[in-house]
Amino acid sequence: MAPAGLSLGAAVLCLVAWAGLAAGDRVYIHPFHLLVYSKSSCDQLKRPSVEAPADPTFTPAPIQAKTSPVDEEALWEQLVRATEQLEAEDRLRAAKVGMLLNFMGFHMYKTLSEARSAASEAVLSPVTLFGTLTSFYLGALDPTASQLQAFLGVPGDDQSCTSRLDGHKVLSALQTIQGLLVAQGGASSRARLLLSTVVGLFTDPGLHLKQPFVQGLAPFAQVTLPRSLDLSTDPDLAAEKINRFMQAVTGWKMGKPLTGVSPDSTLLFNAYVHFQGKMKGFSLQPGLQEFWVDNTTSVSVPMLSGTGTFHHWTDAQNNFSVTRVPLSANTCLLLIRPHCASDLRKVEALAFQHDFLTWMKNLSPRAIRLTMPQLTLQGSYDLQDLLAQTKLPTLLGAEANLGQISDANPRVGKVLNSILFELKADEGELPTESALPQAGPEVLEVTLNSPFLLAVLEHESAALHFLGRVANPLSTA
Template sequence: MVVHRIKMFILSLVCFIVPVHSSQLPNATIMDLSYKNMDFAMNLYRKIANYHDKNIFYSPLSVSTSFAALLMATDGLTHKEILQVCNLEQLDVDDQPQLIPRLFQDLQDNISHNGSLQVEQSMALFIRQNFEVEKTFEDDLKIFFQADINVLDFGNPKETIKSINDYVRQKTADKVPEMISTLNAMTQLLLVNTIFFQGAWQTPFNPNFTETAPFHIDNYNIVQVPMMFVEGRFYTMEDEPLGARVLKLPYKDGVSMLILLPNENMDYTMIDDEINATMFLNWISQLKKRKLEVRMPRFHLEQSYLLHDILPGMGLKSLFTYSADLTKLSKNKDLTLSEALHKAVIEVDEVGTTAAASTAVHISTHSLSMQFFINRPFFFSIYHEETKSLLFMGRVINPTKN
């Protein structure tokens, strides 16, 4: 039997699992979806963090959007596993098969409705000539994800690779110049999702005050980094039980970066094991404005992840095996997903950022010092304020490493 392979490329934190009730949410809202995506994002983050103690950066929205699209192509066990791993089980309503894709469509519309906000997400399907895709799946991709459908001559891999990389490069404003370098001869289809964000700080850092300063990776390793400086009124709070401080740095037009800085005596890996979606929302709700001097390293991260190596450990197993149920994608039953790649890039400087990519928490707002000095490993998230949707998440252990 010949098994055709599908390659899926996704462009674009930890495992605190909120109990999932069996009840469905037939009247689910964008906020319900954002919360589900947030929990998935943190579960995925924890899984990535288990692999290494290095920098992390990825787009949870890009990953979840891609697998939401793939939901429409799957059935049986594969469908159930995607729902479970992506934390979408409660949104899967028996008599509303289009509820989940519609919620993703509504979320995207809500994020992009502000014309001055530069958050652009796009999806494209690249299909081998003579490979027949089910019309319902193709139509739904266009309707709910505004996907571009492209038929390419996969027999000419050089031109196919160029076409796909050109698409990604154009959608990410040249931040990801090369998404793929090779193409499996058995590949029948590629699903590509891109997300691009470019934001200017509401209160920019003054480049004249940027100076070289030490960044403490751990008790034994120190690197010198360009440390930015800004003084102003910012939203901040302290989570005493967690042992960390939180700072919100807003961009223009409704997107913010939330920074979680562990206390000096706190091992960041301990916080890795604790933070979750409920905490994130509580931090946002408890922020208080005060005058602060903020020092933050300038950094650039470029990260790639093989999701087909990571997601099976979270429970998504059948999709990457010969038992994958992709019967809603094509009548050809001999299909499997061979690869799921994620690549994300972020640049943070004085002007702003360019990125192409339930436990009770006892929170106090005790008096903080007048400085917020980010000179040790920290976590950060870039989120859409109105929907609380996480666009990007990351961890900076060494800002000098790409």
């Protein structure tokens, strides 16, 4: 398997090659041909036929209706099965979507980080963010659909059918990316990584949702829960009901709860993602240890420790180091430690930019004793706020055409992305690539007891699943 940096480089080279084709006299091939409608699909759409029946609709069940709790083990098995018969085109499509969501993830993480102080946590899932926006694309008509397509990074070119993004292909690619993250040899193997995505569609009782839209979300969100409640009479009470409902269904404590629902909203789109990783070969140290939030303030937290051969790189010029820790055969955790806590913002600006993955080629194996906090990061943000900060406040605003979601063209309120990110110890043997040689260099001590940055990378698609800042392991984002 090629290193992640090489995968991204190959994708860029492909883009350059496609651009050359477009500039020459050869037949033009859309650079995102794996993600747009095929010519045969477009021909079928153009074919005259009897007037198509209207999409079937339904009214979501009341929020108080009984709902079965989420079975995360079953969701893990579902993701693993989705990767068992992947074809070459599926993998190429996943790599293309991985590149797009990485670029968006870097940009939106920067926006999220700048909106928060350096002393606060920040965590973002590029996959969930991209999936949320693609879900709205699936439910949009022009001009909103074209605007969303451009924001997702796929140019519409000549506005022909074969230049239109196929949202179903994108969501299917996201399912592949999620499956590759957790797959470890089939559904019979023991899950060390769990990844669960749940979408709550909360509507005003009078809003009828289109069945094709809701069913189309299945590849992205393993569980979609359409529920209705009064959003206008008492918005604070509505937010409280939604929080209680999601807590009961998932059992997850998701950072800051939903607040401030606009009374004129008819649709809330809430995406919840839970990631649980087990660090093989690590153990929980006895007692609590100090984590220095700044030069004068510390908190007592549980710490994990493990010794092995990990890939590592120190940037002496910019005073930070990167350590790569395998979470599975196909997934790694990147830990970025500023040598001085006051350099966190500077290092963050360097780290989470478009050439981030090129760092991978600088890493080399080193015997390391790594000590870091046991992490439980909880983060929530309103995508509407991020869009406003990126000067796109109307993209999902009152004028948005979302006629594929409902004939009543819903008015979107909050678009919440909530993340629960957990890392725990697994005292089993280290992965083969991390085992210490019988004789080797002196073991390097790497201790993350002050603010640091992290990323979770899935190698095959080179997709970044999480970007985060750990400023205080006891706080929430």
